[in-house]
Amino acid sequence: MNTFMRWAGILVTVFIAAPLVIVVPMSFSSASSLQFPPPGYWLGYYRAYFTDLDWLIPTWNSIVIASATTLLTMLLVVPATFALVRHKFRGKGVADLMMLMPLAVPHIVMAVGYYSYLGDLGLVHSHMGVILAHTCLSVPIAFLVLSANLKGFDRNLERAALSLGASPTKTFIHITLPILRPGLIISALFAFIQSFDETVVAIFISGRDAETLPRKMFDSIRQEADPVIAVISTLLFFLVLVGIATPYFISTLRSRAPTPSRSPAGAH
Template identity: 85%
Template structure:
């Protein structure tokens, strides 16, 4: 049974990693289109990505839009989560349902609705329209992560701080916020990734002035299968890998660092 589970786990990992194993060598290929195995290797497409403004501008747009989406999402989700988790009021169930609705509706349906509604507001195609649309898609994920952390929060810690004279603001800053910091960081990270990776809504809402990297990649692979797509995929994979490995590497260095010796007292 253990051998079977090991092989099953190995096959699952292989199935997940296979596309990455294929994309990385294709990013170094000298072929004129996406081709595996590569006929030869060079760094020309990496040079093309870092020197071509038609790729760098969408990349910069995606970073700015994802950052703005993350900030706006957290500004909306934090107070909404505290209200829905800690308080009871009429219509709370309906509010919970509306917060999670974008998870149940297909993105193509949401994209059509955003295109029609934002078009009337003249937000198509503008970066602000993309930010608003991406925020609507990011709110449910951030809400689920943060609400799970808040439900497990021990409110006795806040009561103890207030009994010692701390006002609600100081209690939130010095007690609540430090304990919820991991959940807040994860919620913000999910919001950023959701926006940076989103394609369907960006195709409908964004235009030339707000073209995102996923939309650029979609248009490129549909028209000419530019190998620069493999370069971008490899770079994104490398960034994710570094983000996963870095915490373990830092914790290992800290554990191996020599601890300062305690000063000896005078006798």
């Protein structure tokens, strides 16, 4: 079983990473369009990306929108998760279902609905409109991650703190939050990636002033297949890889850190 799981993990990793074998070389290509194998190699398209406002402005828009989406998502998900995981009330099953509903509905269907609803509010082609739409898409993913962490939380730790005189607020800040920190970080990271990478809804909702990077890439590949797309794809992959690996790297370093020895009482 362990051998099977190991090989399954290897095959999945290879399947996910295989496109990089094509995309990374194309990002260094000297061709005027996406071409594999590249006829030659240079860094011109990396320079073009970092100096062209047509690409930098959508990149900045995506960063702003994804950051705001992440903040709004966590403000909604954290209290909702605590309420749904730790309390029983009438309609709890329906509330759970509503939190996960966006995962079951095709993005194109949601995009049409968002366009109609946000259009009535005058928010189509605005940053706020994209943020609200992306928040609806990010909530289910963040909820799944955080609820899994909260269900495995040992509440005896909180009870012990309360029995020793700590207030509920101090218990939450000093006991609950530190233990749930990895889940909170991963939830926020997934919400950010979901927003930054989303294309379908952005095509409907974002306009010239709120154009996101995925929409810019989609429009570019339809019109001219600019090799800058390969540059952005390569950079995004490694940024996501670093973002996902960093919490685990920090956790590993902390677990391997030597525990300071305590001297016996009265020793000099």
